[in-house]
Amino acid sequence: MHILNESGAVSARTSVGTRRYIAQRFVQTIIVWFMIITLNFIIFRVMPGDPRQALLGEGIPPELRQAIVERFGLDKSLIEQYFIYLVNLFQGDMGYSFSHFGEPVWKTIFDFRFANTFILMGASMAAAIIIGIVVGVIAAARRDTLIDTGSTVTFLVAYAMPVFWIGLLMLMFFGFQLGIIPLAGTITRGYVHVNFLDYWRDYLWHMTGPWIVLTLSFIGGFYLIMRDSVLDVFTQDYILAARAKGLKERTILFGHAMRNAMLPMVSVVAVNLPYLISGAMITEFVFSWSGLGLLTYHSVLSVDYPVLQGIFLFLASITVFANFLADVLYLYLDPRIRY
Amino acid sequence: MLIYDTLISYDDDLEMIPWLAEAWTVSADGMSVTFTIREGATWHDGTALTPADVKFTFDHHKAAPADANYWSLLQHTTTITVSGQVVTVVFDEPFTFAVDNLGSMHLLPKHIREGVAADAAVWDDATNVTAHIGSGPFKFVSRTPSEFIQMERNDDWWGPDNPYVGQLPNIESLRIDVVLGQDARILAMRSGEADTERYEVFGAYVNSILNAPELQLVTGVVSQWDYVLGFNTTVAPFDDPDVRDAIALGIDRQELINIGRLGFGTPTNSCIPAEFFPAYFDNDGAFPTQDIDAAIDLLNDTYTDGDEDGFFDDLDFDLWVLSWDDISVATGTGIKLQLAKIGIDCNVKVMDDGPMYEGIYAEPRAFIAYEMSHGYSAVPDHVWWRMHSDNIVDWGDNCYGLSDTAVDTHLDDFVGATPATIAAAARQVQLDCLEHKPFIPLFLSDDTHAMRAEWVNFTTPPGGPFTSFNPRAMVFMYDSGLVTEPPTGVDWVLVIGIGAGALIVGVIVTYLFMKKK
Numbered sequence: 001m002h003i004l005n006e007s008g009a010v011s012a013r014t015s016v017g018t019r020r021y022i023a024q025r026f027v028q029t030i031i032v033w034f035m036i037i038t039l040n041f042i043i044f045r046v047m048p049g050d051p052r053q054a055l056l057g058e059g060i061p062p063e064l065r066q067a068i069v070e071r072f073g074l075d076k077s078l079i080e081q082y083f084i085y086l087v088n089l090f091q092g093d094m095g096y097s098f099s100h101f102g103e104p105v106w107k108t109i110f111d112f113r114f115a116n117t118f119i120l121m122g123a124s125m126a127a128a129i130i131i132g133i134v135v136g137v138i139a140a141a142r143r144d145t146l147i148d149t150g151s152t153v154t155f156l157v158a159y160a161m162p163v164f165w166i167g168l169l170m171l172m173f174f175g176f177q178l179g180i181i182p183l184a185g186t187i188t189r190g191y192v193h194v195n196f197l198d199y200w201r202d203y204l205w206h207m208t209g210p211w212i213v214l215t216l217s218f219i220g221g222f223y224l225i226m227r228d229s230v231l232d233v234f235t236q237d238y239i240l241a242a243r244a245k246g247l248k249e250r251t252i253l254f255g256h257a258m259r260n261a262m263l264p265m266v267s268v269v270a271v272n273l274p275y276l277i278s279g280a281m282i283t284e285f286v287f288s289w290s291g292l293g294l295l296t297y298h299s300v301l302s303v304d305y306p307v308l309q310g311i312f313l314f315l316a317s318i319t320v321f322a323n324f325l326a327d328v329l330y331l332y333l334d335p336r337i338r339y
Numbered sequence: 340m341l342i343y344d345t346l347i348s349y350d351d352d353l354e355m356i357p358w359l360a361e362a363w364t365v366s367a368d369g370m371s372v373t374f375t376i377r378e379g380a381t382w383h384d385g386t387a388l389t390p391a392d393v394k395f396t397f398d399h400h401k402a403a404p405a406d407a408n409y410w411s412l413l414q415h416t417t418t419i420t421v422s423g424q425v426v427t428v429v430f431d432e433p434f435t436f437a438v439d440n441l442g443s444m445h446l447l448p449k450h451i452r453e454g455v456a457a458d459a460a461v462w463d464d465a466t467n468v469t470a471h472i473g474s475g476p477f478k479f480v481s482r483t484p485s486e487f488i489q490m491e492r493n494d495d496w497w498g499p500d501n502p503y504v505g506q507l508p509n510i511e512s513l514r515i516d517v518v519l520g521q522d523a524r525i526l527a528m529r530s531g532e533a534d535t536e537r538y539e540v541f542g543a544y545v546n547s548i549l550n551a552p553e554l555q556l557v558t559g560v561v562s563q564w565d566y567v568l569g570f571n572t573t574v575a576p577f578d579d580p581d582v583r584d585a586i587a588l589g590i591d592r593q594e595l596i597n598i599g600r601l602g603f604g605t606p607t608n609s610c611i612p613a614e615f616f617p618a619y620f621d622n623d624g625a626f627p628t629q630d631i632d633a634a635i636d637l638l639n640d641t642y643t644d645g646d647e648d649g650f651f652d653d654l655d656f657d658l659w660v661l662s663w664d665d666i667s668v669a670t671g672t673g674i675k676l677q678l679a680k681i682g683i684d685c686n687v688k689v690m691d692d693g694p695m696y697e698g699i700y701a702e703p704r705a706f707i708a709y710e711m712s713h714g715y716s717a718v719p720d721h722v723w724w725r726m727h728s729d730n731i732v733d734w735g736d737n738c739y740g741l742s743d744t745a746v747d748t749h750l751d752d753f754v755g756a757t758p759a760t761i762a763a764a765a766r767q768v769q770l771d772c773l774e775h776k777p778f779i780p781l782f783l784s785d786d787t788h789a790m791r792a793e794w795v796n797f798t799t800p801p802g803g804p805f806t807s808f809n810p811r812a813m814v815f816m817y818d819s820g821l822v823t824e825p826p827t828g829v830d831w832v833l834v835i836g837i838g839a840g841a842l843i844v845g846v847i848v849t850y851l852f853m854k855k856k
Contacts (some may be wrong), residue, residue: 040418078577079749111484112484113485121428144850149849151846153460153848168522171522172387172526176526176529176530176587177529181529183518183523183530183532184516184517184519184523184527185486185516185518186486187486189514189516190489285519286522286523288517288518288519290485290517294519301692302690303693326559
């Protein structure tokens with residue numbers, strides 16, 4: 001389907017140049033991704049500490065040590081390990097966790113931890129983005145008023161406070177003293193849920209604490225960028241023109257200023273997308289929220305290389321492809337971009 | 340030890356006691372052991388537990404992949420036979436701790452496990468109750484990974500028939516929750532959501548427990564964590580036995596405990612300390628107590644203080660301590676202070692796990708000296724691992740470079756002793772450790788457990804009340820019902836204080852912003 005722009009020409013988004021640009025970006029993305037795969041392999045081999053140590057404790061007979069080392073292929077040369085890694089990777093095999101009963105890495109990551117992180121981080125980021133955008137626009141429109149300064153100070157303070165500290169305070173007051181949020185976990189331990197809705201009610205209740213903490217910590221960034229972006233847009237001629245046309249302030253603000261100020265937000269959101277996957281290590285720890293952040297933390301402590309490799313690979317892949325998508329999305333969102 | 344039974348267990352002195360096995364014997368040559376299995380025991384599904392299940396367990400582990408627990412030990416068995424209620428295991432060489440090791444294996448039901456690989460995914464299936472059938476005091480009910488495990492009392496357990504137990508567990512239902520942060524765990528215990536926690540309380544939190552009316556602190560019990568000062572005996576200055584002797588004389592263990600563990604520790608003066616292994620300890624192998632003058636005299640024979648800085652020349656060294664272990668780091672500081680008194684300049688170097696373990700255990704050993712805990716099991720064969728020269732392989736534990744033929748022979752005698760020779764063999768290895776001092780035992784960290792105030796009657800053997808050494812703890816302990824009321828409502832003074840403070844700061848900052856603009 002060809003989309004016509006105002007002048008009646010074929011839109012930039014379907015032109016040959018655009019297609020070539022997208023193809024080039026895609027090839028670049030693949031190359032970067034491949035480099036990441038390689039780096040992901042190398043980085044775990046050059047960092048200090050030997051994974052064999054994590055597997056082998058005191059009092060393990062030499063033949064047992066050898067058996068473990070052979071089982072995980074740790075006796076092979078690095079080149080050999082690299083090719084095994086590549087072949088396995090393209091077969092969807094990320095290896096076996098050292099510490100999770102030797103289960104496949106994809107299971108360790110995706111069984112339930114990915115969903116826990118994605119839901120928590122998604123909800124927190126969505127709330128932070130919506131609040132950040134709306135308050136950011138209002139603050140920009142009411143520049144230098146009490147609303148502007150008050151919200152800037154509030155969100156900066158929330159942004160600057162360590163999440164573990166807010167988390168612990170929440171556990172102390174809302175969890176322990178008031179008893180309105182749970183102290184740990186994603187579900188009530190030992191409770192048998194009567195149905196799916198009951199499960200979700202319980203799950204979301206457990207998510208309240210970490211959700212508030214993360215939302216508070218995220219808002220600041222989105223708010224400041226939105227506010228600055230809108231302030232910048234306010235200086236543009238078309239805003240003046242809109243005012244001259246006698247449009248309502250509300251229409252100018254949300255119909256013209258906000259829409260145009262959204263462009264930088266696309267990049268910011270794209271850059272923040274990996275958080276959806278990586279999770280928030282400290283918040284997940286404080287609230288015992290079993291997600292990928294916590295898995296990363298435990299894997300680092302237990303030198304669980306296969307799991308760490310799996311997480312980092314997944315994370316890097318999402319980052320690379322999210323940026324590619326953001327670039328493509330720009331073509332659609334910003335008609336000024338032409339190739 | 341809760342869901343699965345073992346053949347033997349340990350009493351409060353870590354002496355072996357009958358568990359599922361009513362009795363055991365060791366032949367005079369140490370080559371064969373027998374276990375007499377209790378009659379009338381059943382698996383959680385009601386099937387009778389027989390000696391054939393015990394034989395199956397041994398065979399199963401012997402045929403398992405080479406990296407399975409106990410595989411190595413079982414490769415040395417020649418025959419495993421059943422006769423009536425007696426299981427006989429014959430080895431191709433004597434193993435001093437064969438009863439301990441075989442007796443510590445979790446028994447598996449033949450009728451469920453037979454024909455299914457030991458590493459099959461079904462054994463880790465959280466929803467499969469049949470896969471988790473054991474014969475222990477508690478039955479598996481459900482598990483949600485990373486959240487909780489639910490167990491209930493096994494009312495058909497054989498405990499009442501065992502004179503060392505004599506009853507069913509007082510606890511009817513048991514749930515193990517995953518609560519990661521120490522702060523959250525303390526709040527969970529204070530609110531009554533949890534009754535106790537698995538690990539000892541970190542030093543910084545001891546006062547939080549003592550100040551919480553709903554909680555009690557279980558103390559006076561040694562944990563399994565043994566802190567030692569270890570030397571690389573192949574490099575200077577610790578290739579000189581006099582330096583090791585002098586340092587042993589310069590150490591005041593109780594002071595180190597006060598510095599490193601806030602007083603919650605028990606000094607140890609042997610590589611097989613009486614506090615953990617009373618049956619094997621020999622006082623002749625005890626390390627000396629602090630004698631600063633004697634230590635200085637010893638060093639004066641060889642070393643001088645040419646630059647007159649108060650420290651002997653050529654005796655300064657790096658002492659590695661483990662970054663995440665506050666006890667290790669603080670104790671390192673204590674050692675530095677004590678060694679300064681005998682003229683040795685010790686530089687405490689805080690290391691992360693990876694570089695520390697690699698430097699200590701992997702060839703070539705990069706460390707000069709370290710101080711951290713290893714961790715005991717109920718079987719004192721750790722001395723073989725730590726001192727025998729055959730154990731110089733990657734990630735071996737003989738990191739000290741002690742390669743002494745006589746010591747090796749003594750260590751082999753110790754782990755291959757018969758009942759008649761074990762006491763003498765244990766004494767000899769303690770004498771060897773004292774003579775060569777590849778490491779200096781310092782102290783056992785005490786098990787400072789937090790528990791709800793109303794819980795009583797818990798037993799406290801070495802290793803702590805909640806370690807796997809002691810399933811009896813979970814049988815005898817109970818909730819007295821005398822609940823200390825948790826605090827109700829909010830500490831409004833604190834809330835208003837924090838709120839008012841935040842408000843004042845906010846108003847001032849806002850005012851300054853506005854004024855500037």
